Amino acid sequence: MSKILIVGGHGAGDPGAVGGGHNERDAMRLLAKEIKALIPSYVDVYDTNLNMFRETDKGKGIYITPYQNIIELHMDASSKTNVRGGHVIIHKNFKPDPLDLRLANAIKERVGWSRKDGFDYRNNLLNLNICAKKGISYRLLELGFISNEQDRARIITEVKETARVIAEAITGQKLDKPAPPKKEETIVTQFLNETGRKAARNMIKKGVEEKLFTSEHENVGKYSDTELISYGFAYIDRKTNNK
């Protein structure tokens, strides 16, 4: 499959809808970036300095894109702050394809649907209409209401989780969960350098001489970083407390 182009709505001076100190332009560009980071071989992101709607209106944008598959990202707004939920907009001459259906389910999972069955069939949007004419597969995602606190939390605050759900809808596969945090041991020892190792070995050797450690600790050349740190601290502790 050729790459899908992800377009953040609005831009180039147009912030789109606003709510809760956020705007649609920046929120959708951040989401596009997070999706790209998860599945770089599946998607590209449209120039974030451009407003694709305006570019198409100038005869560029959709008219000159080499991409055959496009997802445009938007959020709704309402004066009623309790209104929430999202949906997928496709051209009214078409039926949802499998990608559209997966994306609608991704929206349902994050913010619920604001339209019956998760779709709105339109023929009065510029990019949508030009794509239909050119035979480009296109859908516009309305990812909840920026005027609604819960939708903002799910889409903007939890942008990484939303990006993961959309990336899984694009690929049709579950992504690997993020790697578990490194063990504490690895974190501690990655900061130990050769100077620190040498100092620890010297302390442990002195500890043996001073009978703070038994003679079995003479073989410090073979100690792991964790052992060097542990016995190094033990030396300081025994020395300080005169054990």
Ligand SMILES: [Zn+2]
């Ligand atoms: Zn919009």
